Amino acid sequence: MRTVDWDPQGYVTLIDQRALPAEVHILRLRTAGEVADAIRTMAVRGAPALGIAAALGLGLSACDSTGATAEAVLADLESAAAELRAARPTAVNIAWAVDRVLRAAGEAAAGGIDRVRQAVLEESRRLADEDVEVNRRLSAHGAALLQDGDTVIHHCNTGALAAVDYGTALGVIRTAHEQGKRIHVLVDETRPRLQGSRLTAWELQRLHIPFEIIPDSAAGSFLRAGEVAAVLVGADRVAANGDVGNKIGTYMLALAAKDNAVPFYCALPTSTIDLSLPTGEGIPIEWRDPGEVLDLMSAGQPVAPAGARARNPAFDITPARLVTAFVTEVGVLRAPFPSALASAVKEASRP
């Protein structure tokens, strides 16, 4: 099943990622507000999955709208879009997907309410289908970078659970594995929410890809030991110059890769590239609840002494100089990144 999907009975289904790996629990969401809640509370996460969840949320909004005119429905869509865009700030995919659906809705407005509803549903479901296709294409490009026998380090979760299906950086590993290459994955546990231990490990186990979980802080030690052929991460937003906004810890991992001359690959659909931002300085960083650090999140048992405070930035910026290549659905992009990223976005948007 898909991580996020449209059910023909008129609701959005989500695999609740907070319950994994203990339990596979499916959420059924009936309003755009419920989708925004699911995004805020991280029932769904991962840049591509966030984009599609938001798009399908607009599908719910279109169905729910009681507007008497196409314009009134468009106004309801705009209002839902604002709530969805604000749900999480760092991943650009939400804004990208919402904009595409709103454009389709606007173009259909002349045809009346039913045409608007139909356009929203069609466009959001098209985006979901495209996401799977784009992931498979970028994964094929990336798999060519891996050799039989390679050990790779992977940060956070970038698998099927982070997209509609298949995944980005983890999709690259999956394709290499499906090609018969023996790939061993060192899975960063990814504090504080442990997406590596909980989600990536769960996916790799189901795919029968060998892996071991490591503390994020141990990645450098394995890189120094010469055990690692490549580091693979996803992205939440890439600026025009190639600076990468991604899960906290990506920057330190990229430094350790560089210090040991191990290639650092960032795998992403071109929808994650934000050409409107010249550099990573402009990427908004989400700060999450200090409780995720203080009480080990899912364990619900305080670790730090009572009254202790924490700071919890969910993302960091990795400067472009530390990136070996970007793996996208239109190919592997190497420096100079400004021109390569701009060309890739252009090529991807060609009908």
Next chain:
Amino acid sequence: MRTVDWDPQGYVTLIDQRALPAEVHILRLRTAGEVADAIRTMAVRGAPALGIAAALGLGLSACDSTGATAEAVLADLESAAAELRAARPTAVNIAWAVDRVLRAAGEAAAGGIDRVRQAVLEESRRLADEDVEVNRRLSAHGAALLQDGDTVIHHCNTGALAAVDYGTALGVIRTAHEQGKRIHVLVDETRPRLQGSRLTAWELQRLHIPFEIIPDSAAGSFLRAGEVAAVLVGADRVAANGDVGNKIGTYMLALAAKDNAVPFYCALPTSTIDLSLPTGEGIPIEWRDPGEVLDLMSAGQPVAPAGARARNPAFDITPARLVTAFVTEVGVLRAPFPSALASAVKEASRP
């Protein structure tokens, strides 16, 4: 009270660091084997504290020995020393302290059994007293490196709990604070055993030094933001060339400091310097139970899916090129480190 101490009634007392911060529980150990167990299970940890605990463990062995001659008592001491040295491999302080006590015992052997016992007790208690004094001296040298208003990042626990009292890197922070400088500490939580969240936070709270806990992987992001004046860590063993064996994550933290031109200081008693090892390659790295990673250690609640495996190196090697200076009881040592470290060891051993 001291983290580790000799009780005149003939036992060793330890603050059980596994119970903190929830509970201050004191262990009373009656044999060298019990001390070795406490070291293995991390009831006591921190390079200086490990050395003194082992030395006092030999005190217990000397009292317990049923040997009829001084030679027989020395043989029992050698056997206890072997068990203590093997309890944890990375910190050189255990071997250093055990060697000093055995030397004192050997020199006293001609005087008979009672002189041997007395020499062991005196030397081990002298080492404990010296540890406090050495920490205070190195802390004073280090405090001169910090300015009023500085924010510093600290990794693992290097406070009173990691020594007999006062601490090394945390001792530097404490002295600066006692001098009236306003120091703010970003405390690396220090996965997997969370010595930062559990122990360093507890110590800083009691000292009224302001702090915030951060995930280890977030340190780079605060360094990049220009918020941090210095990084301060301890050491478990420093090789003759200045390579540092220390808590896992130190290497990646040092890389992030270097990338942002923030000084990286390593604070340690000269007893942590191992001139017998030319480089860090020779420092033995302890691998600990994967369960510390898989079930979040103290929470006892599995996070990863059943059957998942983990790798858990407890220490890493930070190359000397990433160290700005070593802070020791004989002063602040700057590059070239080979000569500076050798001179410091020589100066410290002068009677």
